[in-house]
Amino acid sequence: MWSGETGMSFDIEELARLLSLLQPAPPGWVEAAQDLPRLRAGIDRLVAMAEEDAEIRARVVADLERALAEAGIDPTPRALAEARRRLET
């Protein structure tokens, strides 16, 4: 929501000071957050395959990093943790 600041009086120095408060987040963080839907969809597919086929599941569990990479997912620590969590539940 716009939080009711519009229509109020502002002085230029205050505006400049407030502007400087919102520094950009590191680009890698933003890209990782933007990549979440693709990551989740890839893990969903992998987990679905593992649930349907015990052999695939065993292979995935044995070398999760490789399984993610083969599924087109960058095996970052975050991706590995998420995939592990999904496979355990």
Next chain:
Amino acid sequence: MQPAAGVTDAELVARCRAGDGEAWNLLVERFSRFVFAICVRGFRLSESDAEDVFQDVFAKTFEQINALRDDGAIRPWIAQLTRRACIDRLRASRETPVAEMEDTAADSLGEIERALDIQLALETLPEACGEILDRFFTRDETYKTIGEELGLPPGTIASRISRCLEKLKAAMEDPELDNRHVVG
């Protein structure tokens, strides 16, 4: 700059819910500075803790966006998610007394909210203004760098910044801003 000028928060949320990947990118872009500022300015988390909280907040936003009752209320919802995640992180680290940090953060959070209002108002200005103000005030670039990047004589940068700040001030003081811009 101008990641999603003219798109309301409610529209972004509705599009995200429908699986629109571009809308998700815009939503992350719109709130990334806000979440980052709450983590590092409000709660003074370390870079590593701030990164974890940042990713957790957007992961929860992605997972729970269907449960949001009011699409236009995404901003306070994200603020609350971030605040809670920061407090949990501080509790886990036990390095800083949480109550003390909550008091400190409360002062900063009001300012961060106001800063986001201004950031969003910036999106309503001509793109050149948004770009120059963002480079100077938030990216801390020099007149020389800005001049080189934007192909402008460095001697004109100060006056351009001044004119753009006046435009931003007018935008912030315009009571109609709420109705024609970003927020739901």
